[in-house]
Amino acid sequence: MKIHNFSAGPSILPQSVFDKAAQGVLNLDNSGLSILEISHRSKDFIAIHEHAKALVKELLQVPDTHHILFLSGGASSQFFMVPLNCLPQNGTAAYVDTGSWSSKAIKEAKRYGQIDVLASSKEDGYKYIPKNYTIPSDATYLHLTSNNTIFGTQFQSFPDCEIPIVCDMSSDIFSRPVDVSRFGIIYAGAQKNMGPAGVTLVIVRNDMLGKVGRDIPSMLDYQVHIKGDSMYNTPPVFPIYVSMLTLEWLKDFGGVSAIQKANEDKAAILYDEIARNSLFSAVATEEDRSRMNVTFLVNDPELEKPFLDLCKAGGCDGVKGHRSVGGFRASIYNAMPREGVEALISVMQQFEKQMG
């Protein structure tokens, strides 16, 4: 049976990427060597690394003012690396709290300067994206989490402001076009739309750096990684390779504008079914709903287990909601085909008939 993987991350990647990655593990481009054993200083890997960077630059139209880094440590490491590198001890950074990840970013940043939390939807279970707050023009940056994996909300647009935006795009990068020039830093763990777990994309604008006067350990210093072109130490070779393959797939798909249409279509048919189906209701406020993570509940909590069982029987894997929200979550990242979403909808309809 075909398994449809709705996991929130690590998550589905295109089948063609799995095929090519497996081939690279056995024999990379007929070199007679595995991608797992070649030196990161080898011509083969340098070409892979350059190609991966070029694909990021092309797909997101990254301006020349921004550096593209592949680091390790996950987005969780960026929570403290951003303020460590960019926020002077006497400076202020503005944060919007839209969920668990924003909240962790705020906690980690507090040791490096003044953190001004402009708005939070915590009291309402993070069901919406706060709006109508004033962004201080003297803050060093505004930090946002573009998509909230756990709660199923997403910034549909980014606030206008004079200060640079720093954005955790872990769960929706490459899902739609963004104007990178407006961002001081974009960071993203790979394991949703870019590749497997183990590499973190950081896009950082020149003018964000060199201003804090701190003594930063080499491995935590963006400027060290820029100087070393992400090769100051041994990079996570295989996760970067698979990211390159995934970005090649995205380019072949037509790029971020084409995938945006596909993502909007997938999200629309699923949210429509949740609205139509008498057994379910959506979690997030309509205008802020995520196109990546669709959160929903059964109206009768007794039906949770039977629905999950039916999902499993129908080949829909990873639909259980995060423990802090409950219910269900269907993560429908770039690599999820429309047929996967249709399979889930079909299970929901079958469930309604069975219960009805």
Place this chain on the structure above:
Amino acid sequence: MKIHNFSAGPSILPQSVFDKAAQGVLNLDNSGLSILEISHRSKDFIAIHEHAKALVKELLQVPDTHHILFLSGGASSQFFMVPLNCLPQNGTAAYVDTGSWSSKAIKEAKRYGQIDVLASSKEDGYKYIPKNYTIPSDATYLHLTSNNTIFGTQFQSFPDCEIPIVCDMSSDIFSRPVDVSRFGIIYAGAQKNMGPAGVTLVIVRNDMLGKVGRDIPSMLDYQVHIKGDSMYNTPPVFPIYVSMLTLEWLKDFGGVSAIQKANEDKAAILYDEIARNSLFSAVATEEDRSRMNVTFLVNDPELEKPFLDLCKAGGCDGVKGHRSVGGFRASIYNAMPREGVEALISVMQQFEKQMG
């Protein structure tokens, strides 16, 4: 043609590991899902992670006083994480400088306390391991680099001392038995004897922690990772999976005592050929020679290029020496079979004949 991979790291892994890893990328244990797409919270991955830890514990006979962590960021991150977590600001740590990596570890540690460099072989091109130095009994720890990848030297035994040893074993872990109880911390980037690049093994003794009173970012705090069982954030799933496969292979081989014999045999036949062959000479002092990285020179520098060409023609890849030493370096880690070393020896003998 069979390619023999003598790269210093990332480096050769067993062929059976490549085969199983490729299968896991396509379909993990007949789950219908790829190892690249499953959640790190899935039953499948939790079992992999537990098994990897159990194999480390069994192969190295890690006592219950020590925690086993799989982190990201490479050994280079441990250079500052060790003193950040373990060295009080008014404390002293003792370091022995045996090469580039020790030297980086010293540089990164200096911001956290007093660093006492007990001995260094830098003035002699790091050709030997310093001995006969006094280890201060009031230092917090003694830091060593067990094997020096670039210079081809290795501690054949560890100094007797009352203070805990912290050891960077990146390039010889799992190559021989060690008495883990003597070590406060052992750390190792995976990409030599454990797996592919992208995961770092840290074995840390309970009593090394909780004594510095510093405000440590969550992702840099060993205690956070211990509490989260290396899952505080999304771990590098695939590198951990391949590490598990490699450690299974090592167990099947007979464990670290069996591989030690094989490693000593491989090193012996290669060093013997360097001594016998009129064209070559070894770099490192005999008593300190590494069983992992064999460094050697051609006596006539004009012959470097022709020898490298012949290596290539003979399927011996990655033999070029590090730029700071020159000449050649054959890395003969656990996964290098005797036949690989014999192939290199055969090229050396053929070269001697050609050169007359």
